[in-house]
Amino acid sequence: MKIIVDAFGGDNAPLEILKGCAKAVAELDMDILLTGREEEIRRVAKENEISLNRMQIIDVPDVITMEEHAGEIMKSKSNSSMAEALRRLAAGEGDACISAGNSGALVVGATLIVKRIKGIKRIAFAPVMPKKEGCFMLIDCGANVDCKADMLRQFGVMGSIYMQKVMQINNPRVALANIGTEDHKGGDLQHEAFALLKKSGLNFIGNIEARDIPLDAGDVIVADGFTGNSILKTYEGVAILLMGKLKEIFTKNTLNKLAAAVVLKDIKALQKTMDYNEYGGAPLMGCAKPVFKAHGSAKAKTFYNALRLLKSYVSAGVVDEIASSVESYNKNTAKESGDEDAQE
Amino acid sequence: MKIIVDAFGGDNAPLEILKGCAKAVAELDMDILLTGREEEIRRVAKENEISLNRMQIIDVPDVITMEEHAGEIMKSKSNSSMAEALRRLAAGEGDACISAGNSGALVVGATLIVKRIKGIKRIAFAPVMPKKEGCFMLIDCGANVDCKADMLRQFGVMGSIYMQKVMQINNPRVALANIGTEDHKGGDLQHEAFALLKKSGLNFIGNIEARDIPLDAGDVIVADGFTGNSILKTYEGVAILLMGKLKEIFTKNTLNKLAAAVVLKDIKALQKTMDYNEYGGAPLMGCAKPVFKAHGSAKAKTFYNALRLLKSYVSAGVVDEIASSVESYNKNTAKESGDEDAQE
Incomplete structure (x- = not known):
């Protein structure tokens, strides 16, 4: 399993994010794709003796801050670590994506980049x-x-x-x-x-x-x-x-x-x-691939918890289950109304 | 000052209501008009040695329960202690009214019986x-x-x-x-x-x-x-x-x-x-005369606190102040729009 991690999301990035990832690699048998400033990631990892084993880094210069307007993820901050993480997920380079950054931006980005499950009206x-x-x-x-x-x-x-x-x-x-x-x-x-x-x-x-x-x-x-x-x-x-x-x-x-x-x-x-925060984070339900929001103030342990839950989220096939539930509901509704066009 | 009290509102009526009233009469210099089953009020007062000094009783047979639909105060429960208390207030027999009973019914009753301050759209x-x-x-x-x-x-x-x-x-x-x-x-x-x-x-x-x-x-x-x-x-x-x-x-x-x-x-x-509850209760703001909701589980002390606040509510002339604020706002809005009809 490969998880894509926004290494620059949240108040304690990248240090606590990296610590959480290292623990997850060691204990949860996962590979990680980090997005963010590669040089800073390598420096912080070295200074804090954090192993980057099984972690790949995609160098991205920008960070979307907590204060920025959500829509900026598609505009001035389209080159941010969060936007890149979502693009990599959409492109199939990982099984799931997680960020401790700006919630609003993550919802907007997930909706527009990763997209919704077919038939789901809104991401929640x-x-x-x-x-x-x-x-x-x-x-x-x-x-x-x-x-x-x-x-x-x-x-x-x-x-x-x-x-x-x-x-x-x-x-x-x-x-x-x-x-x-x-x-x-x-x-x-x-x-x-x-x-x-x-x-x-x-x-x-x-x-x-x-x-x-x-x-x-x-x-x-x-x-x-x-x-x-x-x-x-x-x-x-x-x-x-x-x-x-x-x-x-x-x-x-x-x-x-x-x-x-x-x-x-x-x-x-x-x-x-x-x-x-002990529950590790909030899933963005309805997204076509698993996207998780970790709390903005997440430290290593919370981030690790989130990664653990995200692994279950992927393994349990939640997205597929939702997709087939929506499909059969829409089929039935269409049948009931006698109108095949009612299918979404 | 005379306060009209629904003696049969709330979980602890009439005992705790009467105790609270007796304390208020003794300490806050007020007269009280109780609505409810007179015989039971007199019996409970006697059994618990509660003085009914400066309290008048209006005998009313019915009680609207916490579970009943709010609208019943105008229908099957129009002969309830709460409805009667509101009617007496509307008729000018007291300065304010209080009940620890059904909140929804009190809002409906206050709106329809006591009515709103002129220009106020809703009671809150x-x-x-x-x-x-x-x-x-x-x-x-x-x-x-x-x-x-x-x-x-x-x-x-x-x-x-x-x-x-x-x-x-x-x-x-x-x-x-x-x-x-x-x-x-x-x-x-x-x-x-x-x-x-x-x-x-x-x-x-x-x-x-x-x-x-x-x-x-x-x-x-x-x-x-x-x-x-x-x-x-x-x-x-x-x-x-x-x-x-x-x-x-x-x-x-x-x-x-x-x-x-x-x-x-x-x-x-x-x-x-x-x-x-320590704050005694919630005013029904916007009512043409002061109406107060005491918490359903109010005991004597809480009910007394509510009566104390209700006294300030009356003395401070809150209703008049709201009325003149609404009037001058509506006048100004009408002037601004150049349309005298905009006045409510």
Whole structure:
């Protein structure tokens, strides 16, 4: 298996990216194609004694920053490490691609360079996140501000296949993020999506409230990108706030510091379970080849985790499964409507 | 000042409601008009030695439950304690009304019975919530699933007046909940609302991401009801999850229990600052007279807090201030467009 890695994506590139790759080569039996400034990659690797065994480098001069407008990946930054990584994937030079860089640019680049699975209307940004026990996928988290109901149905299908094949969750429960659990809740988008999900053949458990998501509302939470992004970001923000408050308490005075020392290991473990970076990254679901977004602040271990998941993503044949699911759905829909033209 | 209280709203009615009222009468110098089953009110008061001093009771047989459809307040439950409380307010028998009952029904009842301030397009459900330091108002949190841009502008105006007059925050910072901080972020609704808020004369600080809300993104966070509800509920859910996880840690073994004992007071204080019930309730902004929603699980102290805030809401003349702000905005808009008919 060969993974194409944007070596200059994220806050800690290229050092932590290279470290993560070296660990993945050693432990996961994979080859890596790095895109980015070759000289800097070689220098950093040498200075930090990182082996570049089984890694090939494509020298690319530019980097698209976190602040740049997503569309620049096709314009002023078409010669960036991210754009090149996606082009190499599209050209079949690797099995999958990963970047810790600008999320918006990665979605735009994946859509325009790697393209979508036939019949998939939109690529969705879909992080796997922690809940009370285990994890869930929140799909979409911001790639699509304006969604139509059938996109939400497709998000449910794609999320369900990913959670089953990659995260090993049997018969994943798919739920629709809404402002109440009753069937009639929400606006037009939710009403239509509810109806489509209900007859989708998925294990659709209905509407759920955001309040129940962290506790255990489902394995795949379907939302339009605006709502999903609001949930994701609130999730992060409240966790950061509470962990910060906890730290204040534990450093308040000597007695508290002693108490903190006792529970430190447990608190760190809690912090870790609440950190969605631990899940390594977010797949861009619907892309014609596996593309993964690692968190912008990913360090070596997180990046390694992402590479591990990406390997499962490739091995499990998720893209093919989605493609055939879309194809058979469209065939059936066309048959039902008696109109072969309805096929996409 | 006379406050009209739905004595049968919420999970702990009428006992905790009556206790809260008695404390408010004693400490806040107010008269109370209770609506609900008189016999039960008198029995519960007697059994629990609660004084009904300065409280008048309007005997009403029905109660609208938390599970009932909001519209029932105008139909099968028009003889409920909540409907009666709103009718008495509309009739001028009190200065404000409060209920811990069914939120949806309270919004419907307030809109149809008490009515909106002239020129206000929609009533918004607007809880005041905790952030890192102090609090903020999230407006709207679910009263309006489908919003137009000018409603969002009005939410900003109403929230700003409330936070200034009732919560004593000088020149409140108004922000628009969005999926990024850049001016161009979001969909059509956000683009239009951004433009309107920018020229509104409010202290509008632009778009904010949900991630920053708990830390300190603004004093008034404006959102359509679907987004606001998603943020509110995620906020609650993550806090519940983390507090639960913390409890698990602190009860895991004897050593951890000892550590817990040391920081117990601080953790309880943290739990309290994170509990938006401490802020007593959510005003229904835009209503022609002050209507307040206390949390469904409100106990005496929370209900008392709500009554205290409601007193400030009345005394500060928030409703009049909103009314004159709307009037002068509409006059100016009409002048600008040279069309006197544009006045609402």
